Amino acid sequence: MPKRVDHEERRRRVAEALWRIASTRGLESASLRDVAAEAGMSLGQLQHYFTGKDELLVFALGHINELATQRVRERILALHTGPGEPPPRDVLRETAKVMLPLDDESRSGILVQVAYFARAVVDERMLAHAQEGLPLLLDFFSGQIRRAVERGEVAAHRDPRTEAMLLMALTDGLANHALMGGWSAEEALRLIDVHLERLFTV
Amino acid sequence: MPKRVDHEERRRRVAEALWRIASTRGLESASLRDVAAEAGMSLGQLQHYFTGKDELLVFALGHINELATQRVRERILALHTGPGEPPPRDVLRETAKVMLPLDDESRSGILVQVAYFARAVVDERMLAHAQEGLPLLLDFFSGQIRRAVERGEVAAHRDPRTEAMLLMALTDGLANHALMGGWSAEEALRLIDVHLERLFTV
Numbered sequence: 001m002p003k004r005v006d007h008e009e010r011r012r013r014v015a016e017a018l019w020r021i022a023s024t025r026g027l028e029s030a031s032l033r034d035v036a037a038e039a040g041m042s043l044g045q046l047q048h049y050f051t052g053k054d055e056l057l058v059f060a061l062g063h064i065n066e067l068a069t070q071r072v073r074e075r076i077l078a079l080h081t082g083p084g085e086p087p088p089r090d091v092l093r094e095t096a097k098v099m100l101p102l103d104d105e106s107r108s109g110i111l112v113q114v115a116y117f118a119r120a121v122v123d124e125r126m127l128a129h130a131q132e133g134l135p136l137l138l139d140f141f142s143g144q145i146r147r148a149v150e151r152g153e154v155a156a157h158r159d160p161r162t163e164a165m166l167l168m169a170l171t172d173g174l175a176n177h178a179l180m181g182g183w184s185a186e187e188a189l190r191l192i193d194v195h196l197e198r199l200f201t202v
Numbered sequence: 203m204p205k206r207v208d209h210e211e212r213r214r215r216v217a218e219a220l221w222r223i224a225s226t227r228g229l230e231s232a233s234l235r236d237v238a239a240e241a242g243m244s245l246g247q248l249q250h251y252f253t254g255k256d257e258l259l260v261f262a263l264g265h266i267n268e269l270a271t272q273r274v275r276e277r278i279l280a281l282h283t284g285p286g287e288p289p290p291r292d293v294l295r296e297t298a299k300v301m302l303p304l305d306d307e308s309r310s311g312i313l314v315q316v317a318y319f320a321r322a323v324v325d326e327r328m329l330a331h332a333q334e335g336l337p338l339l340l341d342f343f344s345g346q347i348r349r350a351v352e353r354g355e356v357a358a359h360r361d362p363r364t365e366a367m368l369l370m371a372l373t374d375g376l377a378n379h380a381l382m383g384g385w386s387a388e389e390a391l392r393l394i395d396v397h398l399e400r401l402f403t404v
């Protein structure tokens with residue numbers, strides 16, 4: 001199905017053009033015409049793939065979440081070369097690292113998410129889409145902490161869901177302060193390590 | 203100086219009109235004309251007080267930070283009726299509460315800050331202003347934790363600055379998730395209590 005592939009490839013190209021604009025100027029200032037120009041196509045061509053800005057925003061958000069998930073998977077595979085499951089602590093740390101602006105790729109991704117976040121809190125429709133990935137991430141963190149308890153690496157009295165919420169919120173907050181220049185992304189990672197060290201104490 | 207007072211009062215009225223727009227529709231969509239209409243004045247009258255949108259944004263940000271600081275002070279005074287200094291743990295908890303969307307006033311304030319945050323990360327000039335309050339809050343948190351160490355309420359090996367950064371980032375992250383509907387503001391406060399309980403363990 002070469003036609004279909006081309007169609008998806010073009011939709012992704014438009015999404016990436018939107019992210020470039022979102023991460024340099026913010027989402028609000030991006031008109032469909034600007035996005036089309038950034039993607040190197042005409043407004044008419046873009047409208048063949050997306051009928052309006054909302055549809056484009058939703059697609060681009062889904063796509064960026066997929067890419068982040070894929071990046072986490074790749075990193076976990078890269079750090080885990082031995083047999084058996086990768087250690088939960090390493091998995092949590094690698095996932096948190098993707099959520100910090102430690103490199104240009106992560107930084108752009110987080111800037112796009114900030115732009116979505118600012119829109120979602122004042123836009124019901126966008127909120128519903130922006131919320132989609134959060135329970136999945138929370139379940140993923142909870143699951144890893146539950147495994148760590150089973151492996152005897154986290155104290156049995158710790159509630160995996162509470163710990164997952166604490167780690168997720170802390171990581172997001174640290175990432176935001178790093179973006180604002182309150183401290184560096186490396187300092188944010190140091191603080192996550194302080195938190196993980198306390199969590200992984202039995 | 204009745205003239206001067208009137209001038210300041212009008213500038214604040216404009217700032218509050220901007221916040222109402224920012225917390226319902228976002229900052230980007232607010233034109234000076236919209237803000238003037240919301241404040242019940244003409245565009246010409248508004249331009250007597252603010253020559254452009256940037257000047258208005260900076261004034262409004264300074265004003266909202268002042269109000270938040272004042273709210274924290276009032277709450278600390280309200281909870282502390284006895285002699286001597288108020289207990290650091292109570293001070294930290296009350297400050298964190300102001301940073302959570304527990305009531306309409308806090309919620310609006312946080313929505314405005316989110317709107318500023320989204321703009322600051324893509325706008326150098328706004329970033330400089332948005333950063334101003336952060337070192338002060340960090341110093342305030344560090345100072346309270348240092349006092350708690352001196353009072354024997356926090357273990358001596360804890361670094362006050364590291365703990366202040368962790369608490370500040372956690373509170374911001376929890377507030378953002380509460381805004382997004384990931385969990386309630388009350389649940390966010392419960393998680394702050396879990397964190398404080400661990401911090402205040404010697």
